[in-house]
Amino acid sequence: MKLAHTALIAALLVPAVAFAAGPNIYKARHDNFEAMGRAMKGTADQFKSGNPDIAVIRANAAVLAAAAPKVAGMFPKGTGVEGNPKSEALPAIWQKPADFAAANKRLVDATKAFQAATATGDMTAVQGAFGAVGGSCKNCHESFRKPRA
Ligand code: HEC
Known part of the structure; x- marks a missing residue:
C-alpha cells in the first residue's frame, strides 16, 4: 500500500517536473x-485593409484570449538564459x-476585453480594445524581455 502510494505520487510529479525543467x-x-x-x-492587417472583416478579427481575438492565460505559468524558475542562452527572458521575471x-x-x-468588444461589432471599440x-504586450516586454536592437 505504501509502495503504491509512493508510486502514485511519483507518477503525478514526474510530468510537472519534466515540464518545468525540460x-x-x-x-x-x-x-x-x-x-x-x-x-x-x-488583426492589424484587417484594420490596415480599410475594410476590416469582423469574423477574422473575432478568430484572432479568440486565439489571444486562449493564449494569454498560459503565459504566467510558462516561466518556472530556472528557465531564463541559464537554461537556454537564446532566451530573452530577463531575471526581473x-x-x-x-x-x-x-x-x-x-x-x-x-485580451478578454478585446474579445468582448469583437462580440459587439462596434469597430471603434474593437480598435480601441x-x-x-x-499596450499590454509592450508593457511586459519593456520590463521583462531583453531589449531588441
Ligand atoms: C507578462 C509578460 C509578457 C507579456 C504580457 C507578453 N510577452 Fe511576449 N515575451 C515575454 C518574454 C519574457 C519573452 C521572451 C521569452 C524567451 O525568450 O524566453 C517574450 C517573447 C515574445 C516573442 C518572441 C518569441 C520567441 O521565442 O521568439 C513574441 C513574438 C512575443 N513575445 C509576442 C507577444 C505578444 C504579441 C504579446 C501580447 C499579445 C506578448 N508577447 C505579451 C513576455 C511577455
Missing part, C-alpha cells in the same frame, strides 16, 4: 508567443514576481 518549456513558450504575434498581425504577475494580468484582462492588447 527544454520543451522554451518551445511551448515560443509557440504560444508566436501564436499571439500572428493574431496581432492578422523571478526577481519581481508581483510586477510580472501584474503584467500578466494586464494581458489577460486586455485591440490597442490596449498591444
Whole structure:
C-alpha cells in the first residue's frame, strides 16, 4: 500500500517536473508567443485593409484570449538564459514576481476585453480594445524581455 502510494505520487510529479525543467518549456513558450504575434498581425492587417472583416478579427481575438492565460505559468524558475542562452527572458521575471504577475494580468484582462468588444461589432471599440492588447504586450516586454536592437 505504501509502495503504491509512493508510486502514485511519483507518477503525478514526474510530468510537472519534466515540464518545468525540460527544454520543451522554451518551445511551448515560443509557440504560444508566436501564436499571439500572428493574431496581432492578422488583426492589424484587417484594420490596415480599410475594410476590416469582423469574423477574422473575432478568430484572432479568440486565439489571444486562449493564449494569454498560459503565459504566467510558462516561466518556472530556472528557465531564463541559464537554461537556454537564446532566451530573452530577463531575471526581473523571478526577481519581481508581483510586477510580472501584474503584467500578466494586464494581458489577460486586455485580451478578454478585446474579445468582448469583437462580440459587439462596434469597430471603434474593437480598435480601441485591440490597442490596449498591444499596450499590454509592450508593457511586459519593456520590463521583462531583453531589449531588441
Ligand atoms: C507578462 C509578460 C509578457 C507579456 C504580457 C507578453 N510577452 Fe511576449 N515575451 C515575454 C518574454 C519574457 C519573452 C521572451 C521569452 C524567451 O525568450 O524566453 C517574450 C517573447 C515574445 C516573442 C518572441 C518569441 C520567441 O521565442 O521568439 C513574441 C513574438 C512575443 N513575445 C509576442 C507577444 C505578444 C504579441 C504579446 C501580447 C499579445 C506578448 N508577447 C505579451 C513576455 C511577455
